[in-house]
Amino acid sequence: MHRLAAAIATSLIATPALAQAPAPPPSPIAIVDAFQGAIGPFRGNRPSHAKGICASGSFTATPDGTRLSISPVFSGQAIPVIVRYGVGGAGPTAPDTARSTRGLSIRFQAPGGVVWDMANISVPIFGSPTPQALVEGLQARAPDPATGRPNPDRVAAYVAANPKTTQQGRWLAANLPPASWATTPYWGVNTFRFRGQDGEVRPARWVFEPVAGTERLTEEQMRSLPPDYLADDLRRRLAAGPVAYDMVLQFPGAGDDLNDPTVAWPDDRPRTRVGRLTVTAAEAAPGGPCHGISFMFLSQAPGVELSDDPTLRARQAAYAVSLLRRSQPQ
Numbered sequence: 480m481h482r483l484a485a486a487i488a489t490s491l492i493a494t495p496a497l498a499q500a501p502a503p504p505p506s507p508i509a510i511v512d513a514f515q516g517a518i519g520p521f522r523g524n525r526p527s528h529a530k531g532i533c534a535s536g537s538f539t540a541t542p543d544g545t546r547l548s549i550s551p552v553f554s555g556q557a558i559p560v561i562v563r564y565g566v567g568g569a570g571p572t573a574p575d576t577a578r579s580t581r582g583l584s585i586r587f588q589a590p591g592g593v594v595w596d597m598a599n600i601s602v603p604i605f606g607s608p609t610p611q612a613l614v615e616g617l618q619a620r621a622p623d624p625a626t627g628r629p630n631p632d633r634v635a636a637y638v639a640a641n642p643k644t645t646q647q648g649r650w651l652a653a654n655l656p657p658a659s660w661a662t663t664p665y666w667g668v669n670t671f672r673f674r675g676q677d678g679e680v681r682p683a684r685w686v687f688e689p690v691a692g693t694e695r696l697t698e699e700q701m702r703s704l705p706p707d708y709l710a711d712d713l714r715r716r717l718a719a720g721p722v723a724y725d726m727v728l729q730f731p732g733a734g735d736d737l738n739d740p741t742v743a744w745p746d747d748r749p750r751t752r753v754g755r756l757t758v759t760a761a762e763a764a765p766g767g768p769c770h771g772i773s774f775m776f777l778s779q780a781p782g783v784e785l786s787d788d789p790t791l792r793a794r795q796a797a798y799a800v801s802l803l804r805r806s807q808p809q
């Protein structure tokens with residue numbers, strides 16, 4: 480609760496400075512209200528990636544990771560982690576075969592009480608270039624009181640005015656869904672700043688690449704697999720051995736946009752493997768220790784800092800408000 484209060488206080492303290500900007504970003508409460516307007520009461524669920532399962536394991540940095548970040552998470556020691564695998568969407572019954580994102584959220588628990596949270600998705604780009612566009616998109620998709628459904632004209636007008644918000648949907652249409660939570664890359668999407676042992680600060684994005692390789696469903700499997708097969712698949716794999724991912728940093732080239740998460744950087748940009756995530760066990764049922772975690776950087780360890788990407792900065796307090804709201808009876 481202390482971390483929650485600190486995050487909300489931080490966002491409130493930041494308000495006067497942000498109010499000088501031409502278009503002030505929406506407040507964390509306005510963001511969470513927009514989710515609620517679109518999907519209804521949270522009823523204990525996350526408004527995004529409501530379906531999921533909690534797991535655990537460890538993270539060990541490579542020597543390059545230790546060189547590139549002074550964070551204790553990258554010390555090279557095995558750091559215990561809590562992981563949440565998710566399925567995109569607001570419903571806890573979202574089908575595992577849908578053309579939506581899969582999530583990999585991680586809480587790193589480094590020595591000395593240093594906690595670092597992150598939430599990653601199985602798509603290299605986000606669906607909104609700014610928090611304002613996200614809020615307006617949710618508002619445009621809120622059910623029309625007359626019909627109980629989103630107004631198609633309102634949605635069409637929003638999409639026409641915000642063409643960048645179609646990019647993630649295009650990517651999902653062009654790529655079949657992951658076959659398993661264990662066989663897809665997960666991107667951090669936003670840009671972060673890594674403070675290295677040499678004192679230099681380097682902008683970077685990350686991806687967790689599956690050691691088992693990337694495998695996608697076939698069209699036939701999308702039709703035939705049960706809607707809840709992912710958790711069983713994960714438990715089956717874990718019974719046979721750990722499920723692992725390599726954390727890889729990608730560095731921008733000249734002209735790459737650091738602040739727009741709807742645009743991926745070209746594949747030929749320099750990359751460095753900075754650690755390995757090893758998942759060893761999964762909970763038997765949804766919930767578990769993940770329920771009370773908002774997988775966002777409430778306490779920032781020095782060594783990996785936020786960039787100026789406005790969608791990244793909006794996430795921090797919005798996740799905290801969301802945790803608060805889904806923890807209250809509705």
Ligand code: HEM
Nearest residue numbers: 525527528563582584598599605610667668773790801802
């Ligand atoms: C303006 C930008 C964004 C806003 C306002 C936002 C908002 C939220 C909120 C309110 C939640 C629910 C948190 C909770 O109740 O614990 C959530 C969950 C999530 N978001 Fe975002 N989000 C944003 C951008 C992103 C981006 C860029 C990614 C991709 C890396 C992402 C990935 C996720 C995932 C994976 C979850 C589920 C986390 C979990 O397993 O607990 N979000 N988001």
